Amino acid sequence: MEAQEILEKLINRTDLTKLQSTILAEIIFSEDVQASIKAALLTALRMKGESVSEILGFIEIIRKAMVKVKIDDLAIDTCGNGGDNQNTFNISTAAAIVAAACGVKVAKHGNRNISSKSGSADVLEAMGARVDLTAKEVEDSLNFSNFTFMFVPNFHPIFKNIGLLRRELRIKTIFNLLGPLVNPAGVKRQIIGSGSREAAEILSKVVQRLDNEHILVVHSFEGMDEISIYEPTQVFEIRGNRIKKFVIKPEEFGLRGKDANNIRVNSIEESKVKLTEILEGSFGDARKIVLFNSAAALYVGGRCRSIAEGIKFAEKAIDEGLAYAELNKFIEFSKKVRMQNDQHI
Incomplete structure (x- = not known):
């Protein structure tokens, strides 16, 4: 054809x-x-x-x-499919770090900003991490700590022919849907965010046909590819070939936000500042939305029995400095192994 x-x-x-x-x-x-x-x-x-x-x-x-990574079968990923035009800070990255601090192995798959102000690779790099890890270094990273990062270009060489095209098109394409579904570590437990209700439903049916253990596909009513603290969020929960649909509301968990502008950013630097403030224990909307999404990650990761219970774990991880420590462990490890690699070149 x-x-x-x-x-x-x-x-x-x-x-x-x-x-x-x-x-x-x-x-x-x-x-x-x-x-x-x-x-x-x-x-x-x-x-x-x-x-x-x-x-x-x-x-x-x-x-x-893709270049494949061998990791713990219980590892998770948190990833929105982008293109929701909400200009929020890196919520899924922050949630991944908090979940890792609570004892869940997180194999984060991400890229630089293509359809947002700050990609996960951008904010981690701004925080001081090296994001260009090899497959072996990713595996070693998860043996050293609970968080690691897989930079899309390093693990998907076939994407090199479409990166420029996507940037020039500046519209959502099938690749916005694909990112969470091609994690090099083959994770079977995920939070997948979608910017539209229709896409969320399609993604749930796709996941149903793939090898999965526990997936939440989420879409907030105002169009975020995250669990929202401002509007209800539609959730598609997939376990094996079963799909359960339900709606969660922030007020049911005491996490109702005040103003969506509190979680929006205009640059990578602003996203870095927001992430730092959260991990340092600042209160407000940014903390609330990270708690909500972290709790969902802990739920799919098997660390807790419900999102409500997960919120308590996430609060403790932030307030006791465990989340910030987890991020710093990854930053130091990534810098060390990449420096050793650079010296051998």
Whole structure:
């Protein structure tokens, strides 16, 4: 099947089969295909709306090509799929650090800012960490502490042909949906955030068809790809092939926020300041939203029996300085191993 034939199908709003989607993925990742053709295909797919079979096809190709990491089977990831245009600080990264401080192994998968003000790699680097770890260094990192980071370009070399295209397109594409589903460590426990209700539902059906243990796909009513403290959040809880739908409200947990501007940032530096203030114990909306999302991470990680219980663990980890210490352990480890690597080059 040629690119033109696939494009015609997409323009006619015809869903591709999983096999056809793998062919599309190979075209998109090919070095021999013009950027204009790739842009047309991605745009047409976005306008039609990505189906479950199409997402599964892309996942298959990406997972085959990615650099894999061997870690604890109980490790988790917290990752929004981006593109929600909310300009919030790095909530999922902060939640990952707090969850790690509570004893859950976290294999964070992330990138620089493409559709946000600050990507997870950006804020960790701003805090002093080296994010360009190898697979072996990631594995060693999780033996040293409970948190590690996998920088997308290091583990997905096939993405090198689409990075510039995504930045030039400046629209959400299928890649916004894929990030959480192609974690190099193959985590089976995750918080996956979605900026739209429709995408959240599709992602839940995709996850249902993948090897999973406990996943929460979340979408807040105001459009955040996080659990919100301002509006209710739709949750799709997936365990194996079962999906349970429910809504959680911040006021039910005593975490109602005051003003969404309190969690918004305009730069990487502002996100760094916000993250630092939270880990130092500052109170306010930023702390509340991190507590809420950390608690959900602890819940899928098996550290607690409910989100309410998880909030108590998260509060303790922040207030006793455990979360900040966990981040610093990762920062020091990453700098040390990367310095040793640089000296051998």
